Amino acid sequence: MQDFQIKDTYKTIEISVENILFKEKNSKFFGYAYPITSELEVKKHLDQLKIDHFSARHWCFAYQIGTENIKFRANDDGEPSNSAGMPIYGQIQSFEITNVLVVVVRYFGGVKLGVGGLISAYKITAQLTLAEANIIEKTIDKQFKITFDYKNMNKVMRIIKEKNIQIVQQKMEMNCEIQIATRKKNAKEIVAIFKSLFEIEIEEIEK
Incomplete structure (x- = not known):
């Protein structure tokens, strides 16, 4: 018999995950994931990463906030359209989590990856980063x-x-x-x- 009970739980990450490295054709991708509850926290984490990785080329990210009224954003930060932010956001959806920010910092290695290569690299980095996270269930x-x-x-x-x-x-x-x-x-x-x-x-x- 189907269960029509109200769903009142959601999944998120317990604590931050930092510095998950993925390399592709001399480019380095560093993955970060943070538990967040507001867009103000997004800016704070991005500002800090831009200080920590001041010589990087791109700081691409995606986030999702909320349990019933969902807010999300995906940002390519200068990479070709939809080659970075959306692949990162796709992993947030794949792990079925919310109240989370995932940032991938890229150092360009001198070899162009092409749009397909970028999509793959940003997706894999986000996936590796979230795979390291402790995912917990909370009540709404x-x-x-x-x-x-x-x-x-x-x-x-x-x-x-x-x-x-x-x-x-x-x-x-x-x-x-x-x-x-x-x-x-x-x-x-x-x-x-x-x-x-x-x-x-x-x-x-x-x-």
Whole structure:
């Protein structure tokens, strides 16, 4: 029987992978992979690699961010169109991962590889780099804000404990606010429980 459960996990890399070398006709390709959650991190890593490899010719990259609203980009950085960024991005897709940046730094060795040779070299370097990564599975979480009067504290905390809900942050005064996170597949049930309670409000926090 087919499983129609909500998919609420995704795969990413646990830690950075650096300096994976592939050589082709005197050209050197260095592969790097970084776990990321924003485009700002992309710039930071690229800026650092341009310092570390200041005499390289190209710093080609691809990244993907997000689990439901996917953002991605592939950049050839001066190589012929679609000969570098897309082969790198193809490996991100092949490994079925997200929230990742893969950069391949090329030192030109004096022999032209041709478009086919470049596609192959960038693909292989990205593949070797991601093969070295520790790929982990994470849950897709939804965040909510619960607001209530202090007198209803015990009621709210009992549900949080019973349902093993993660508290992200809390403000405990006469008017209380608790920010919670729960796995996507449990979100509907959690919302229904809190909505059924008198004097307690719950709303989703858009990330």
